[in-house]
Amino acid sequence: MQMTPMDKKSFDIAIKYLKIERIKKGEFLVREGQICNKIAFIHEGLFRIYNLKEGIEINTCFCKENSITSSFNSFIHQIPSNESIQSLEDSVIVTLSSANLINLYKESSIWQNIRLLLTEKECLRLSDRANSLSFESALEKYKNLIKYQPEIIQRVSIQHIASYLGISRETLSRIRSQID
Amino acid sequence: MQMTPMDKKSFDIAIKYLKIERIKKGEFLVREGQICNKIAFIHEGLFRIYNLKEGIEINTCFCKENSITSSFNSFIHQIPSNESIQSLEDSVIVTLSSANLINLYKESSIWQNIRLLLTEKECLRLSDRANSLSFESALEKYKNLIKYQPEIIQRVSIQHIASYLGISRETLSRIRSQID
DNA sequence: GATATTTTGTGATATATATCAATTGAAACA
DNA sequence: TGTTTCAATTGATATATATCACAAAATATC
Numbered sequence: 001m002q003m004t005p006m007d008k009k010s011f012d013i014a015i016k017y018l019k020i021e022r023i024k025k026g027e028f029l030v031r032e033g034q035i036c037n038k039i040a041f042i043h044e045g046l047f048r049i050y051n052l053k054e055g056i057e058i059n060t061c062f063c064k065e066n067s068i069t070s071s072f073n074s075f076i077h078q079i080p081s082n083e084s085i086q087s088l089e090d091s092v093i094v095t096l097s098s099a100n101l102i103n104l105y106k107e108s109s110i111w112q113n114i115r116l117l118l119t120e121k122e123c124l125r126l127s128d129r130a131n132s133l134s135f136e137s138a139l140e141k142y143k144n145l146i147k148y149q150p151e152i153i154q155r156v157s158i159q160h161i162a163s164y165l166g167i168s169r170e171t172l173s174r175i176r177s178q179i180d
Numbered sequence: 181m182q183m184t185p186m187d188k189k190s191f192d193i194a195i196k197y198l199k200i201e202r203i204k205k206g207e208f209l210v211r212e213g214q215i216c217n218k219i220a221f222i223h224e225g226l227f228r229i230y231n232l233k234e235g236i237e238i239n240t241c242f243c244k245e246n247s248i249t250s251s252f253n254s255f256i257h258q259i260p261s262n263e264s265i266q267s268l269e270d271s272v273i274v275t276l277s278s279a280n281l282i283n284l285y286k287e288s289s290i291w292q293n294i295r296l297l298l299t300e301k302e303c304l305r306l307s308d309r310a311n312s313l314s315f316e317s318a319l320e321k322y323k324n325l326i327k328y329q330p331e332i333i334q335r336v337s338i339q340h341i342a343s344y345l346g347i348s349r350e351t352l353s354r355i356r357s358q359i360d
Numbered sequence: 361g362a363t364a365t366t367t368t369g370t371g372a373t374a375t376a377t378a379t380c381a382a383t384t385g386a387a388a389c390a
Numbered sequence: 391t392g393t394t395t396c397a398a399t400t401g402a403t404a405t406a407t408a409t410c411a412c413a414a415a416a417t418a419t420c
Contacts, residue, residue: 134313
């Protein structure tokens with residue numbers, strides 16, 4: 001789940017509940033089957049979220065600095081996650097535990113609102129993704145990635161991008177050589 | 181946007197803001213480009229939500245009795261809708277205007293909560309849809325539709341179902357003759 | 361009830377993309 | 391610096407599904 005920066009004031013209220021963590025490249029924030037016990041504000045670095053579909057990893061989201069990542073449904077409802085979150089670069093994150101999130105809600109109602117806004121934004125992202133995955137050609141998908149998330153192409157390996165776009169490694173490779 | 185029934189008590193609070201409407205088959209709740217000014221609780225009937233993609237209608241959701249339909253993003257933010265909602269059967273709906281939704285929020289904070297829950301549920305639906313559209317074969321898509329939304333197959337025409345599943349009319353027709 | 365219109369089914373063909381296999385290139389390592 | 395390991399490219403082939411064209415049902419209209 002990728003989200004935008006939040007307003008400064010609300011952030012200050014939360015500061016006592018937050019914890020800074022350093023994550024090495026390749027380490028996991030959550031693994032499938034675990035309950036996700038925190039939400040992470042990415043200060044520096046990059047993560048991928050992926051599912052397993054018949055033993056194959058399908059990337060569903062890349063989350064970079066100044067956004068939030070978490071296994072959303074697992075975190076909110078404290079149920080086992082159906083997805084894994086792995087860092088693709090050495091990263092610095094600021095985390096909030098589910099226990100402290102409840103404290104935060106008690107302390108300031110603005111956080112409930114923020115949660116709503118973020119969730120609505122996630123709906124839009126998922127809706128766009130559904131359309132892109134099923135109604136765009138491989139070439140269109142790649143061009144739109146360049147257009148809307150250009151940094152991803154610089155920072156993520158071809159195989160992970162192909163998985164995210166729902167096309168094969170080979171097809172993406174051929175598309176790239178055509179474009180340049 | 182399809183949602184589940186809500187709790188009786190919250191519903192009673194809202195009752196003075198609600199209005200009953202009858203919609204004939206083929207009529208529209210919203211058309212693309214209009215601002216969606218109401219949310220509809222479907223008492224009886226069936227609707228489809230669709231987008232235009234290069235002049236072709238793509239169905240994104242079917243909404244039946246005991247669920248809610250609205251052009252979600254348009255309604256919440258009062259911006260022009262990018263989708264249309266059309267009834268597929270003569271329908272009876274209970275509507276709430278955006279103005280009255282604000283009244284409702286003032287009167288009872290539970291409605292903010294309900295909105296959040298519904299939005300989160302919609303996220304899950306969209307996430308499932310994204311996966312289904314891009315990683316399932318035509319046959320799997322159809323089988324899952326039978327499994328999870330069997331009534332749709334009885335009540336909706338083949339062409340609309342095909343559009344919803346992201347496959348061609350002809351392919352769906354062939355799949356159906358194989359299965360029976 | 362007969363005719364027109366729309367929807368669905370079936371066959372032939374085209375096409376985008378997957379898959380398999382081999383090669384090249386790049387990064388990690390000792 | 392050379393060797394090992396992993397990632398990306400390229401070619402050949404297979405395959406699912408789209409598209410086109412037409413026939414058959416079903417539904418609507420007069």
